[in-house]
Amino acid sequence: MTPTKTVNHNFKSGFVVIAGAPNSGKSTLLNRLLGEKISITSDKPQTTRNRILGVLHLENAQCVLIDTPGIHKASGPLNTKMVEVALSSFQDADIILLLVDATTSGKDAHQTLLKALETQNKPVVLALNKIDLMKKEALLALISKWSQMMNFTEIIPISAATGDQVPVLINSLKGLLPDGPPFFPEDSLTDVSERFIAAELIREKIFRLTGQEIPYSVAVTVDQFSENPKATLVTIHATIHVEKESQKGIIIGKSGVKLKRIGEEARAGIERLLNTKVFLKLFVRVEKNWSRDTKSLAKFGY
Incomplete structure (x- = not known):
């Protein structure tokens, strides 16, 4: 911006x-x-x-x-x-x-x-x-x-x-505040992208719906963010990265129930943000010890 x-x-x-x-x-x-x-x-x-x-x-x-x-x-x-x-x-x-x-x-x-x-x-x-x-x-x-x-x-x-x-x-x-001109146009709200906020909203639902250990071992990346103006629909594919296989199981839950709830609540939040319908598909992937690896931290934007 x-x-x-x-x-x-x-x-x-x-x-x-x-x-x-x-x-x-x-x-x-x-x-x-x-x-x-x-x-x-x-x-x-x-x-x-x-x-x-x-x-x-x-x-x-x-x-x-x-x-x-x-x-x-x-x-x-x-x-x-x-x-x-x-x-x-x-x-x-x-x-x-x-x-x-x-x-x-x-x-x-x-x-x-x-x-x-x-x-x-x-x-x-x-x-x-x-x-x-x-x-x-x-x-x-x-x-x-x-x-x-x-x-x-x-x-x-x-x-x-x-x-x-x-x-x-x-x-x-x-x-x-010091005297000075505005830094941003009147219609500006933030400098972060809708793609970034979507990933953050998914991570928020993981924080709210899982136990103490899991949220701190999770990173979220948005792999696809595409708009279809004719269908007034945004399609989002996102990956939830965890550090252990056991954490992957917790995120998915029995018969996929936990992951489904994370997706439903995240989708609702993203729809409020974008003011349009959203198709959200979530994947879960193990990235061993990513939070202790500098290359992985950089890859996930930290």
Whole structure:
């Protein structure tokens, strides 16, 4: 996607990196801010593996939002790569939005993040998420606690799930944006392709429908993505890559029931995204130890 060159001296624009520990609600917040689902979510940590960009169009302003993988003490090539992607995003940011799960907040869980933020000479807004699950007294104590950890530009309690206080957050980010022209046209929503989002939606259903081990051993590639305008139909063939034969069996399920459900739910999500009928065919393939092999990681886009 090519940035626009329109000059408007009353316009503000900039890049906002959404950073946080795994499962803090970054993808939920991105979807809430945009009013569209472009980043997958689940109740399992480390769901997001790639940098996802979304464009928020405001009155006389454009906020380019970047959803990043959760920052944590990484182990293994895949997790290490995910953390590298998140931390490297800080370089391009005009504003860093630190999102913290207020219900499980603790300094120890955010040491890696706080250490990285200390070197950033740019505004850092702290959003304490999931306030819909907290009592007011506990929230006030938490705000006081975090205000002593670092000199944040602003601390804003929000609920990405319900939308509570999200307009306040938007106004705060808009006020911190530097003057500048829009980077993207008014009809732009994201820089990722429909093909990429389709693969991510399939991976999301695997996260939601399988046990703890399986999602972290799965990669999804789209082998065919073709449109038939006459039939208003999109045909998608995708492969689910796992690391073991036993995982392949779990994904397929008894008599193919699990794979069928993954396909049905993924297809419904893709149809909502594309606003058209979708024919989705899934395959499952064993790619031994792909998450620990640098060549395989590169092949799958990590």
